[in-house]
Amino acid sequence: MRIPVRKQVMWWGIAALTLLVTLWLLGQAVLPFIxxxxxxxxxxxxxxxxxxxxxxxxxxxxxxxxxxxxxxxxxxxxxxxxxxxxxxxxxxxxxxxxxxxxxxxxxxxxxxxxxxxxxxxxxxxxxxxxxxxxxxxxxxxxxxxxxxxxxxxxxxxxxxxxxxxxxxxxxxxAAIDDLLPREHAATIRQLAAEIDDALSGFLRGQGVVIAILGTWYALALMLVGLPFGFFIGIMAAVLSFIPYVGVLIGGATAIGVALFSFWGDPLWIGAVVAIFALGQIVEGNYLQPKIVGGHVGLHPVWLLLALSVFGALFGFVGLVMAVPMAAALGVLARFLIARYRESSLFTGQALPAEPSQPILVEMVPAGTVAARMRTARMDADRARSQQQIEAMQENLARRDLQG
Structure with a gap:
């Protein structure tokens, strides 16, 4: 008998909640494995x-x-x-x-x-x-x-x-794929592929972008003689995984240090501004389109929300898990929205009822049923006669013993 989808969702939801509670209880112990x-x-x-x-x-x-x-x-x-x-x-x-x-x-x-x-x-x-x-x-x-x-x-x-x-x-x-529920295996594989595309595109692509920007910002700021330029450049590049956050924080810090160190020499202050402006132009027009490409991205607000929520719930482990969880929840949210648009809640039209199980009729030659009934009656009469014979034999044996 087929298990209703609602009950399946309930059991899988309990399993996911159990996993989250386990991560919360284990805390730092699971960090190396993650x-x-x-x-x-x-x-x-x-x-x-x-x-x-x-x-x-x-x-x-x-x-x-x-x-x-x-x-x-x-x-x-x-x-x-x-x-x-x-x-x-x-x-x-x-x-x-x-x-x-x-x-x-x-x-x-x-x-x-x-x-x-x-x-x-x-x-x-x-x-x-x-x-x-x-x-x-x-x-x-x-x-x-x-x-x-x-x-x-x-x-x-x-x-x-x-x-x-x-x-x-x-x-x-392959082992995890073998454990997927067979009824929903195709859907789970599709969702997993979309999560992999979003997560791999973001992590691997942004990793390359951060490496390029970090090299550019650090070396360029050191060449113009900006104090703390190496740290500021690396910081701006690392924070650039959230769009505009890295360039704003890093640029503001670099310009503030430049004003403090190069006051009265606007050429070097302009050079610092030009370094971040050029880095932003190259990132937006070349690095992001060519390296990250058409992968499904993570919205900055969604990413910040994930970092805040998972960091507050699970500490440093939550911060590590925030990006993959944000990618997974984003894909699941798009999947559920698509299903909602197909449902009667959105369209206002009731879905047709699922067809009932068909009645199976076995086609046999004429007279087959009558022959089977006769055979069954004969078997029943034979069994009844055998029981009567055995009963008579038991009665005779009992009389002999009494005589």
Whole structure:
């Protein structure tokens, strides 16, 4: 008997809720495994390409693992110290920049900022707080990042999980496909393909875009001599995965530092503005169309909402899962909207009832039913006669025993 769709949705909803509660309860314990699975997912197309080039799956995974580990070690040894040093210096210099900007505005535009005691006291408190807490904030934030990167779980478990998942990725996908409910397997495969297209297009495409923009911003800002230029360029590139956020935050920070450092020399200030303007033009007109292409994107507001919600619910694990969950929920939302447009709730027309099960009629030669009935009667009479004979024999045996 066929299980109603409503009951199937209920059971699968309970399973999804159980998974979310499990992730919430486990917290940081599942983070290495989530990161390992994400790395394996991102590197699987490269492994497939190496297989098509003639390497075995094992050799492809070994080559990829060696290259990734080498790149990670190079970043940790060469890039991270510069980022940490410049980020700390920028945070410590921020109160002085705010003080100079405030003095400039008070001198040139005395009526721009109201001179009320409340606002002035707030600005003074803000400046004092930033000055007092800058070093501690920098050490806390950077120390937590360094601690996360330096944990045994992330440095040992993540590569191991990624290696084995990448090695058996195709078999794992096939095994999951075999477990899909047969009635909805085709629909689930279609939704999974759309989620993969949206997620892979966003992550892989944006990864390449971030690498190109980070190289351009960091090197260009360092060449013009902007203090903290390397950190600002990397920060702007990383934040560019949310459209316009990276260029706004990075550009505002770079221009503020340029005004503080190059005041009286408008040429270099204009050079900083030109660097971000050129980066934005190249990203919008070449990098995004050519690299990300026609993949289904993630709306910036939807992405920010996912980061906020999943980060609040599951902490750092939620932030890691926010992008894939946003892609999956976006595809599911489009699927449900399409089904809604086909339903009677949208059209106002009742759907025709499902046809009842047909009555099956077996065609047999004439006289077959009568012959079967005669045979059944004869079998019944024979069985009844046999029972009577056995009963008579039992009675005779009993009389003999009594006599």
């Amino acid at each position: 990161l390992g699975a994400g790395i394996a997912y991102l590197l699987d197309p490269l492994a497939d390409r190496l297989e098509r080039a003639g390497l075995s799956r094992t050799m492809s995974v070994v080559v990829i693992t060696f290259a990734v580990v080498l790149a990670f070690v190079a970043i940790v040894l060469l890039v991270m110290p510069i980022l940490v040093r410049q980020a700390t210096a920028l945070i410590e210099t921020a109160p002085e920049m705010i003080s100079q900007a405030r003095g400039f505005l008070d001198t040139r535009f005395p009526n721009l900022i109201p001179q009320g005691d409340g606002l002035q006291q707030t600005l003074t408190d803000l400046q004092a707080t930033m000055g007092d807490q800058a070093a501690r904030l920098a050490s806390t934030v950077l120390g937590s990042v360094t601690g996360v990167l330096g944990t045994v779980a992330l440095l040992v478990i993540v590569p191991v999980v990624a290696f084995y998942l990448l090695l058996d990725w195709d078999h794992l996908v």
